Amino acid sequence: MTGTVAPPIYQLKITLAGVRPPVWRRLRVPSSINLKNLHQILQVALGWTDSHLHAFEVAGQTYGTPHSEYPNATRNEARVRLNEVLLKEKDSMLYEYDFGDGWEHKVVLEKIIPSTPDLSAPSCIAGARACPPEDCGGVGGYEEFLEAIRDPFHPEHEAMLEWIGGDFDPKYFDLDEVNDELAVRVRGL
Secondary structure (H helix, E strand, C coil), rough: CCCCCCCEEEEEEEEEECCCCCEEEEEEEEEEEEEHHHHHHHHHHHHCCCCCEEEEEECCCECCCCCCCCCCCCCHHHHHHHHCCCCCCCCCEEEEECCCCCCCEEEEEEEEEECCCCCCCCCCEECCCCCCCCCCCCCHHHHHHHHHHCCCCCHHHHHHHHHHCCCCCCCCHHHHHHHHHHHHHCCCC
């Protein structure tokens, strides 16, 4: 008797464009998940709050949540599987989050791994640095924010610390925390 073969696991590297030093995550996800579920995984892994619109772009095609005003511009991400848009190692796509701030992420398929019982997916296996705060104004606004919180004499220092809730460490990344959150929020994808 033959059983169902589990889909391969994709190892992805996600890098936030324009931020130096880089903010990045390395994830393992089932290759058969749809892009809507991948969006949820990326939100958790990167530390975004899913408060804004998003889209994926691959080979000139946009995938996201279709809008009634633009019925043909965006393909429904819930109907497209990751292994339909990233076919082989080194393939990549763009993931944009918060069109106002314009956070662009490069998503690269690093490895295709045969599925085994000991591979836990989705999971984060590596990463670096904290994700910028929501609504900070994109790359330029993030740089201004960091400058203000680092310099106690900066005219916006106190206002920025109050806005962020008192503390922000751009170097902070906790792999266990990300995986704990993935286990709770994206269980069963």
